[in-house]
Amino acid sequence: MKNYIKYIGIVALGLVACEPEFENPINEEQTYSSGEADFSNYVALGNSLTAGYADNALYITGQEYSYPNILSQQFAKAGGGEFVQPLMADDAGGLLFNGEPFQNYTNRRVLAFDAQGNPSPRVYTGRQPTTEITNTLTGPFNNMGVPGAKIFHLGFQGYGNLAGVEAGLANPYFARFASSPSANVIGDAVAQDPTFFSLWIGNNDVLSYATSGGTGVDQTGVMDPTTYGPNDITDPTVFAGTYSRLVDALVLNGAEGVLINIPDVTDIPFFTYIPYAPLSPTNPDFGPMIPVLNETYGQLNAAFQFLGVPERSIEFSETGASALVIRDESLTDLSQQLTQVLMTEMDAATAALYGSQFGQARQANEGDLIPLTSSGALGTVNQQRLQQLMSAGLSQETAGRLAINGVTYPLEDRYVLTAAEQEVIATATRAYNEAIQREAQENDLAFVDANSLLSTLSTAGIVVEDSRGRTAARLTSQYVTGGAFSLDGVHLTPRGNALIANEIIEQINEVYSANLPRVNVGYYPAVTINNEVD
Amino acid sequence: MVFAMAGTMAYAGGYRVSTQGHRALAMGHTGVAVVNSAELGFFNPAGLVFLENRLTISAGASAVFSDVAWQTQEFGGAAARTDSPVGTPFYFNVAYKLNENLSVGLSVTTPYGSAVEWENDWAGSHLVNNIDLQAIYFQPLVSYKISEMISVGGGPIMVIGGVNFNRNLNRTLTDIEGNRANVTVDASGVTEWGWSASAMINPIENLRIGVNYRSEIIMNAEGGQATFENAPVTFQNTTFNASLPLPAELTVGLSYELNDQWLFAFDYNRNYWGVYESLDLEFADPNIPDSENPRNYKDSNIWRFGAQFTATDRLTLRAGYYYDESPVQEGYFAPETPRNDSMGFTGGFSIDVTSRLAIDASFAFVRFSEVDASYDYYEEDGVSIPFWGTYKSSAFIPGIGVTYKL
Numbered sequence: 001m002k003n004y005i006k007y008i009g010i011v012a013l014g015l016v017a018c019e020p021e022f023e024n025p026i027n028e029e030q031t032y033s034s035g036e037a038d039f040s041n042y043v044a045l046g047n048s049l050t051a052g053y054a055d056n057a058l059y060i061t062g063q064e065y066s067y068p069n070i071l072s073q074q075f076a077k078a079g080g081g082e083f084v085q086p087l088m089a090d091d092a093g094g095l096l097f098n099g100e101p102f103q104n105y106t107n108r109r110v111l112a113f114d115a116q117g118n119p120s121p122r123v124y125t126g127r128q129p130t131t132e133i134t135n136t137l138t139g140p141f142n143n144m145g146v147p148g149a150k151i152f153h154l155g156f157q158g159y160g161n162l163a164g165v166e167a168g169l170a171n172p173y174f175a176r177f178a179s180s181p182s183a184n185v186i187g188d189a190v191a192q193d194p195t196f197f198s199l200w201i202g203n204n205d206v207l208s209y210a211t212s213g214g215t216g217v218d219q220t221g222v223m224d225p226t227t228y229g230p231n232d233i234t235d236p237t238v239f240a241g242t243y244s245r246l247v248d249a250l251v252l253n254g255a256e257g258v259l260i261n262i263p264d265v266t267d268i269p270f271f272t273y274i275p276y277a278p279l280s281p282t283n284p285d286f287g288p289m290i291p292v293l294n295e296t297y298g299q300l301n302a303a304f305q306f307l308g309v310p311e312r313s314i315e316f317s318e319t320g321a322s323a324l325v326i327r328d329e330s331l332t333d334l335s336q337q338l339t340q341v342l343m344t345e346m347d348a349a350t351a352a353l354y355g356s357q358f359g360q361a362r363q364a365n366e367g368d369l370i371p372l373t374s375s376g377a378l379g380t381v382n383q384q385r386l387q388q389l390m391s392a393g394l395s396q397e398t399a400g401r402l403a404i405n406g407v408t409y410p411l412e413d414r415y416v417l418t419a420a421e422q423e424v425i426a427t428a429t430r431a432y433n434e435a436i437q438r439e440a441q442e443n444d445l446a447f448v449d450a451n452s453l454l455s456t457l458s459t460a461g462i463v464v465e466d467s468r469g470r471t472a473a474r475l476t477s478q479y480v481t482g483g484a485f486s487l488d489g490v491h492l493t494p495r496g497n498a499l500i501a502n503e504i505i506e507q508i509n510e511v512y513s514a515n516l517p518r519v520n521v522g523y524y525p526a527v528t529i530n531n532e533v534d
Numbered sequence: 535m536v537f538a539m540a541g542t543m544a545y546a547g548g549y550r551v552s553t554q555g556h557r558a559l560a561m562g563h564t565g566v567a568v569v570n571s572a573e574l575g576f577f578n579p580a581g582l583v584f585l586e587n588r589l590t591i592s593a594g595a596s597a598v599f600s601d602v603a604w605q606t607q608e609f610g611g612a613a614a615r616t617d618s619p620v621g622t623p624f625y626f627n628v629a630y631k632l633n634e635n636l637s638v639g640l641s642v643t644t645p646y647g648s649a650v651e652w653e654n655d656w657a658g659s660h661l662v663n664n665i666d667l668q669a670i671y672f673q674p675l676v677s678y679k680i681s682e683m684i685s686v687g688g689g690p691i692m693v694i695g696g697v698n699f700n701r702n703l704n705r706t707l708t709d710i711e712g713n714r715a716n717v718t719v720d721a722s723g724v725t726e727w728g729w730s731a732s733a734m735i736n737p738i739e740n741l742r743i744g745v746n747y748r749s750e751i752i753m754n755a756e757g758g759q760a761t762f763e764n765a766p767v768t769f770q771n772t773t774f775n776a777s778l779p780l781p782a783e784l785t786v787g788l789s790y791e792l793n794d795q796w797l798f799a800f801d802y803n804r805n806y807w808g809v810y811e812s813l814d815l816e817f818a819d820p821n822i823p824d825s826e827n828p829r830n831y832k833d834s835n836i837w838r839f840g841a842q843f844t845a846t847d848r849l850t851l852r853a854g855y856y857y858d859e860s861p862v863q864e865g866y867f868a869p870e871t872p873r874n875d876s877m878g879f880t881g882g883f884s885i886d887v888t889s890r891l892a893i894d895a896s897f898a899f900v901r902f903s904e905v906d907a908s909y910d911y912y913e914e915d916g917v918s919i920p921f922w923g924t925y926k927s928s929a930f931i932p933g934i935g936v937t938y939k940l
Contacts, residue, residue: 020603020926023904026611061712074610091711110710113768117821126710466608466922470908474917481915483706495706517610522919523657526706529766 032078035514037256039080043142043194044068045154045185045246046201046260050145051173052085054486054493055121055528057093057108058147058173062486065494065524068143068198070501074516075196085143086177094129095172097165102133102172109487110530111480119480119529121487126532134162137177140192144185146174150204150234151242152225154185168230190249197250198504200260200450202243202432205234206425210265211490213371213414214421220428233424236431243432247439256512258446258504261433263454265425269479270372270489271417272458276364277323278378279316279407286379286407290316293407300358303341307334312362323363324370324378327410330420335359353392357402361410367419372479372489374415377405385409446511448504457484462499464521473522475499483526494524549648549667549871550783550805552836552856552878553596553623556896556935560882561840562854563898564799566744566787567734568840571894571937575627575641575675577785578744579687580734582629582677583637587939594894594935595624602650602872602927604658614656618649619666625935629677639675644668645748646695646780648871655714658921659702661909662870663716669695669753669780673730688731695753696722697778699870704914709764717765719774719815721758726751728780740791750782750809760817772819782806787838794844799854801838807831807861828911829868831861840880848886852896855879865920867907872925874905884937892937900929 044050044066051058052066063069063085072083093108094101107129112122146153148171153159160178164170179188189197208231209216216231225238250257265271281287293316301313312331316322339355346354364370370378382403389399403409417425433451440447454477456462461476462484475496476482479489484496492500498521505516555573558565565577572592574581582590598621605613629639651664670693677687700718707715728751735743754777762769787801810831816824840854856878862871882896908922 020601020615020902020928022603022605022924022926026605026607026613032610061708064712077610113766117768124710463917470920470922471917472608472919474914520609520612520657522914523705525708525712528708528710529768530710531767532710 031515032517033515034075034078034080035509035512037508037512037514038195039075039078041081041142041192041195042068042072042075042083042197043189043192044071044145044198045189045250046145046199047149047204048145048147048491049203050198050200051143051147052145052497053147054488054491055093055108055110056488057106059088059091059093059108061091062093062108062494063087063143065497066143066145067492067497067501067504068145070498070519071198071504072142074501074505074519078514078516083142084140086137086139086141089131090127090129092124092127092129094131096129096132097172098134099132101129105172110528110533111487112531112533113529121480122533124530124532125534126530131176133165133172133176135176136162139177139179140188141177142192144189146171146185148173148204149185149201150208150225151202151239151246152234154201154246155242157182157184159184186246186249190252193253194250194255197255197257198260199246199250199257201246202234202239202262202436205239205432206262206428207265207490209233210417210421210425211270211371211373213412214417214424215414218424218428233428236428236435239432240435240438243435243439247443247445251443251445256445258448258508259436259440260448260450260500260504261436262429263451264429266369266422267454267458267477268490269477269482269485271369272477273372273479273489274370274375274378275321276366276368276370277321278370279322279324281316281318281320281322287318289407290318299342299345300338300354303338306341307337309334314361314363323365324406325361325408325410326364326368326406326416327360327412328362328416328418329360329413330418331360331362333359349393353389353394353402358410364411364416367422369417369422370411371415371417374406374411377415378411379407380405382409444511446504446507448500448507450500450503453500453503457499464499464502472520475521480527487527493526495521495526498524549646551623551645551647553598553898553931553933554625554643554645555592555627556594556596556882556894556933557592557852557884557937558840559596559898559931559933560852560854560880560894560896561799561842562801562838562856562878562880564787564789564801564838564840564854566732566746566785566801567742567789568744568797568799569734569742572627572629572639573625575629575639575673576625576643576645578732578734578746579639579641579675579677579689579730580685580732580746581742581744582639582675582687583631583635583679583685584734585629585631585637588631589938589940590629591627591938592894592935593624593626594933595622596896596931596933597622598929598931600900600927600929600931602869602925604869604872604923604925606657606923608922612657614653614658616650616652618651621647621649623647629675635679637677639677641671641673641675643671643673645671650870650872652869655702658869658923659714659716660705660912661701661868661921663700663702665700665870666698667695667778668697669693683736685734686732687734688729691728691730691749691751693726693728693751693753693780695724695726695780696720697755697758703762703765703769705919707765713764715765715769716763717769718761718763719758719776720761721755721776724753724755726753741788743788744786746785748783750806751780752809753778753780760815760822768821770819770821772817772822774818775816776814778813779809781809797842799838799840799842801836803836803838805834805836805861808833810861827868828866830863830866832863834859834861850884851881852883853881862907865908865910867905867925868909869921869925872907872927874902874907874925874927876900876902876927890939894935894937896931896933898929898931900931902927
């Protein structure tokens, strides 16, 4: 029996010894430091990218994976404090205003599979939106990212005034958490007396022009942003001045921070996914039409030849992919001349119709970008044009044949970003980025070149390696499958946000002699697959 | 009922479990050439006929307290630790002497099994969240003495086994609320057959030599249940087929009785793990891609040493040591059976309560060296994403049982 008791003692000892222990447990060995920075009160300013907007909506998990929230978790290892976000009410994403669905603030997109297993991005309908924008949240909030905000909006008094939301005078997202109806974003941020801040603003100052297919106006030279339309490009001088004032306000009390520049809009899948020449002869809806189309366009091409603009000729290939037919508003409008020439071949009414339809038409080329928003329109009958043609006396059949978007009816301005429009955007983006970098230098702030990062992502892709060079993740800008971009083609996935967060951490470590760990990009989610769609 | 008890934890190479007799385990799990008790039913059935008593029963169970820790310095460091349930491998052996030259017996053992439970959604959750692998061997035995010098033995083995395995579908997929998509595969009541054959040779006084071969048994799970959680609608619950090998094992060894008090034993195990090339799951639903997980194990060796000291009429003390080579090759270290080379330190005793009944106790401490290892065969879009880390495991296994002689 004595032995037995001894044995029980050995058992007990063994239980204690059983837990495996490392020679160098990481938690004790690794110490992180904030260096010259102080992360105790971090406030993030910006637009949708900062808010955690993804898949064309703002929703809880997107917010949880916003780059500022990812950063705050790393900051927490080096003295960072609590990071509070104005979380949405659900993971659906749509907005309600007095209980009714608000304007076009619909639910997020998800990747749905049809019965044949083909994926397509669709609006999630698994649950109704529950985020009521009249439910004002009580702050302060560390994440001050406001979807849709342009640079000058951050200083707008009343940008979060509920009374102005319906008329588009105020922002519904900021209305949820503005400290008062007359508050502005920068004021609410500075009032928190941040010790550290990040500022990623200015994307929308060119992006809304780009995503609208260049339908807005380049406001370069116009100094009063209150006169700007929603799709206009902000004047670079206005940008630089506003940016400088924002940074001055943030550093006034000695805060350190990081400034992030603006990517080129041409690096995002929103503009790179749809090719300029998507019309395939193997498409059963399009291929059989080619001979008839070419015969008809033959007459038009002869007229273009006669008028000295042979470069506007339109022809579809029977062997390879063909370019879309677009309307390029920068071309001289030859409607009248075209009508005159065509009248020698056909009746006056038809000639006038052709003349007006193709007066500024040409086929797209590699310089043109086709926005993702056109995906539902390409190759379909343009109903508005159909009605016009029918009221001009055409039969429904003839009208239908002349109203096919991108094939017989030149793709409207909003569905094409021409090379000229891209150049306007690029010029403004360069000017903004110069201002951002200058502010970083003048104020000794960390600077993150998101422009370069997203450019690499869209060309070579990015392989994330660990410290020993082993592949930990691979990301590209490929729509849906690349892992970095969400289903709206503009905003990042959690993986993409983790990539940006690592880039920010790297710069903070360098500029502030901090020692913050990177995050494991590969473990972050990408697009969400779900079939709860209409 | 026994199945519920059979949750066992691998603490030998692969998912091999070495707890098939307390007297043997106390001596480093040697026993192919030791005539001591009905434990021979597992270690060397040929030896049963050399047992003195007409009826001998050995039965017992162990409690396996085992854990694995994983950590990486990468990306700010991450650590995880298994919270595996206490494993309870058991054995029941009975031998009955029909006449001087012939014995029969039955052996019920759990030589293979594994229960590893990581925290859900840990860094390696795309490889495994948890696994519970069980196999119970039922073996009727015959032992025949050809002469005082040599005997042979063996019998057919029926295995009843099951597996329950959960892992995340990949590193990125979630449901609408961000919960990770995962799959549980479950198969139970899988029955397969194998055999074992053995010989015992007594060339000179006090020296025994044993050889035992246990055949490979491939557990074919057909129509197991695959249950998807938080997964896209294309992943409908379905059935799967998979096979998992319980590899063959050859043991040779000897024992030497130095005097009335001291006995020494040595066993060498050759485990034919090379048969475990890949863990492949074939799903019945054609929409769900089959899962192929290369394992590429190699045959491995275990060297075992044991000693027995008869202290008094009623008390026998035992001690042992073994060195167990891992069958896992570089680049194939998967966290579902995170086993590297290990050393086992064992001890134990028997107390004769009466002339017929003895209590057997054993304990084993298994020490694994800390190892940096990776599993390189997880891919995303055709790109290999190695899962790396430092692993450290340990196990402590106390056990108790009885020997009854008539």
